[in-house]
Amino acid sequence: MTKVFVTGKVMKVGVDMLRGFADVEIIEDPRPEILEERLKGADGILHKVGKLSEKVLRNNEHLKIIARHGVGLDDIDLSYVKRKGIWLTTTDDANTNAVAEFTIGLIFAVVKNIVRAHIELTIKNRWMREDFMGEELSGKILGIIGYGRIGKKVADLAKGCGLRVIAYDPNVDRADCELLPLKDVVSQADFLSIHCPLTDETRGLINCELLSRMKPSAFIINTARGGVIEEDALVEALQERRIRGAALDVFALEPIERGNSLLNLDNVVLTPHIAAMTEQSQEKMAVMAAQEIRRVLLEGREPLYPVW
Ligand SMILES: NC(=O)C1=CN([C@@H]2O[C@H](COP(=O)(O)OP(=O)(O)OC[C@H]3O[C@@H](n4cnc5c(N)ncnc54)[C@H](OP(=O)(O)O)[C@@H]3O)[C@@H](O)[C@H]2O)C=CC1
Numbered sequence: 631m632t633k634v635f636v637t638g639k640v641m642k643v644g645v646d647m648l649r650g651f652a653d654v655e656i657i658e659d660p661r662p663e664i665l666e667e668r669l670k671g672a673d674g675i676l677h678k679v680g681k682l683s684e685k686v687l688r689n690n691e692h693l694k695i696i697a698r699h700g701v702g703l704d705d706i707d708l709s710y711v712k713r714k715g716i717w718l719t720t721t722d723d724a725n726t727n728a729v730a731e732f733t734i735g736l737i738f739a740v741v742k743n744i745v746r747a748h749i750e751l752t753i754k755n756r757w758m759r760e761d762f763m764g765e766e767l768s769g770k771i772l773g774i775i776g777y778g779r780i781g782k783k784v785a786d787l788a789k790g791c792g793l794r795v796i797a798y799d800p801n802v803d804r805a806d807c808e809l810l811p812l813k814d815v816v817s818q819a820d821f822l823s824i825h826c827p828l829t830d831e832t833r834g835l836i837n838c839e840l841l842s843r844m845k846p847s848a849f850i851i852n853t854a855r856g857g858v859i860e861e862d863a864l865v866e867a868l869q870e871r872r873i874r875g876a877a878l879d880v881f882a883l884e885p886i887e888r889g890n891s892l893l894n895l896d897n898v899v900l901t902p903h904i905a906a907m908t909e910q911s912q913e914k915m916a917v918m919a920a921q922e923i924r925r926v927l928l929e930g931r932e933p934l935y936p937v938w
């Protein structure tokens with residue numbers, strides 16, 4: 631019987647679609663040794679969490695399709711998958727709205743001190759007003775790095791808040807906002823929001839030198855991947871108040887380690903990679919990824935959203 635593995639907790643509607651034609655095994659624990667031990671003999675993988683390294687994938691010689699539950703591909707050994715002629719798909723724009731809305735939420739949270747004020751009030755019983763002076767968004771500049779699906783949606787939402795949008799994306803030459811070189815976006819932005827994929831090219835893209843170009847009053851928001859920003863350099867910039875604050879949903883190492891200095895800063899808002907965690911987007915991703923696997927394994931058709 632056709633064998634499909636699901637990595638992580640995926641909505642039942644998607645798992646049930648797979649169960650209609652395949653023997654489905656769910657691996658919720660994404661540790662490499664668990665994936666290596668259990669992920670064997672797959673015809674298809676619906677991939678939500680964990681690293682699909684060559685070591686994990688090579689135990690699956692009949693593997694025809696990896697359907698990514700989401701869009702980031704940095705956890706997959708892409709050269710191995712391509713070399714083996716395995717279909718690779720994403721769920722396209724299924725989580726675009728969720729992540730864009732969350733990004734705007736993070737901007738509000740950090741600039742209006744919402745999380746810190748809540749903690750002071752509920753945990754410490756402190757009614758603090760003067761300490762939490764915020765900023766208004768209207769008239770400020772939002773700099774977007776990576777003007778794809780999420781970057782564009784963030785721009786649309788931000789314009790409604792009165793922000794002026796500028797962007798850097800080496801792969802886009804026309805946009806409904808001003809496109810500028812990277813260093814100009816970084817130095818002009820009051821809010822710098824990261825929306826490019828993590829690749830060899832973008833790893834550590836926002837480094838010490840670029841962070842030093844940011845305005846001391848600026849905030850950085852990252853809902854893309856932690857590795858795009860040099861995390862140590864960011865911690866230093868925040869500690870030394872060379873930038874005003876950061877709101878981060880993603881980290882160099884996830885889950886974030888308990889000793890990570892980011893956890894001890896008072897000018898950050900941190901969330902555990904939940905930007906795409908909405909009922910709507912999780913359901914869409916589950917269904918779309920399952921559909922791709924069904925098309926390839928049951929119907930013998932090409933997928934709808936192939937990376938290749
Ligand atoms: N926190 C979360 O839960 C989520 C995080 N994400 C992250 O967000 C990222 C973006 O998603 P999405 O908008 O859908 O992806 P898209 O592919 O639609 O957009 C990314 C854009 O960044 C561009 N890009 C590539 N390299 C660079 C570079 N060096 N500098 C600037 N821009 C670059 C891409 O160009 P090109 O297409 O030509 O490569 C593309 O235009 C994902 O890769 C993922 O890592 C996504 C969903 C949920």
Ligand SMILES: O=C(O)C(=O)CO
Nearest residue numbers: 699700701702725906
């Ligand atoms: O789609 C992605 O890349 C995600 O990170 C979903 O959580």
